[in-house]
Amino acid sequence: MSYPIVVLISGSGSNLQALIDQSLQGQLDINICAVISNKAEAYGLERAKLAGIPTHTLDHKSFASRDEFDAELQTMIDQYQPKLVVLAGFMRILTETFAKHYEGRMLNIHPSLLPKYKGLNTHQRAIDAGEKEHGVSVHFVSPELDGGAVILQASTAIAEEDTAASLANKVHSLEHIIYPLAVKWFSEKRLTFHDGKAFLNGSVLPENGVLYDQALM
Numbered sequence: 001m002s003y004p005i006v007v008l009i010s011g012s013g014s015n016l017q018a019l020i021d022q023s024l025q026g027q028l029d030i031n032i033c034a035v036i037s038n039k040a041e042a043y044g045l046e047r048a049k050l051a052g053i054p055t056h057t058l059d060h061k062s063f064a065s066r067d068e069f070d071a072e073l074q075t076m077i078d079q080y081q082p083k084l085v086v087l088a089g090f091m092r093i094l095t096e097t098f099a100k101h102y103e104g105r106m107l108n109i110h111p112s113l114l115p116k117y118k119g120l121n122t123h124q125r126a127i128d129a130g131e132k133e134h135g136v137s138v139h140f141v142s143p144e145l146d147g148g149a150v151i152l153q154a155s156t157a158i159a160e161e162d163t164a165a166s167l168a169n170k171v172h173s174l175e176h177i178i179y180p181l182a183v184k185w186f187s188e189k190r191l192t193f194h195d196g197k198a199f200l201n202g203s204v205l206p207e208n209g210v211l212y213d214q215a216l217m
Contacts, residue, residue: 002031003187006082008073008090009037013044015088015109018176019183020051028184033080036073038092060092070098084186087141088179096143104193106141107186109179111171113137113153113208118146123164123171134158136171137209138182140193149198150209151191154178178212 002023007016016035022028035048040057048055056076063069069092077085087108099106112122114137126134135155142148154174158167185191190201198205 002029003084004031004033004080004082005084005086005183005187006033006077006080007035007048007086007088008077009035009042009044009088010039010091011042011044011089013042013047013088014172015175015179016044017047018180019086019088020047020053022180022184024051028180028187030183030187033082034077036076038069038090044088066093066095067097070095074098074101084183086179086183093145094141094143099141099143102141104140107151107179107182108139108141108146108148109175110137110139110146111135111168111175112146113155114139114146114150115207121164123167127158127162127164127167131158134167134171136174136178138178139209140198142196149193149196149205150207151185151198151200151205152178152182152209152212154212174212181212 009016019028019032023030032053034054034056035044036056036058037045038058038060045055058073058076060069083105085102085106113135117125133155135153137150138152139150140148156170156174185200192199
């Protein structure tokens, strides 16, 4: 029985596509039960439809408060009874109630080497700070923005000629490798969460998680 997950998106859904592709190729034994977006124009919804995955749109602008939106979103997700919720470019700050409801079973991917550069505009901020490397992190979601236990990171060198756009492209290619890998670990019960910490194969992970290399596959 394939592992049931629900994916939340706000945009193009390239990480969603990576999950779909690896599932079709037999590298990931998952069942994407539904894709939900807070934006009707999100291209990721088209990716899901092409793959025969049920889609839903829940416009946050139609709700009077963040709490009301998150409550409705929770109801929508829970009808599918997923074992994992995957945030794939879901551009919403989540309420504490929502984050706690899915504690230990909701993942996010963030374009920086956490705990550096939480929030937005990470690529330009890394360049402006004179960093030599930049990257991406997969982490468990907590009530703190981009603050949950880090699972897996991948890094890339920042070249002198890099712009925020070129650096973003480098990071995207890494995202499509490490996000499916983290989902695979979770679906195989190798990745777990206890008392605010991430564990892989029964061992607690360090603050920065593990750094991706081919040996991790």
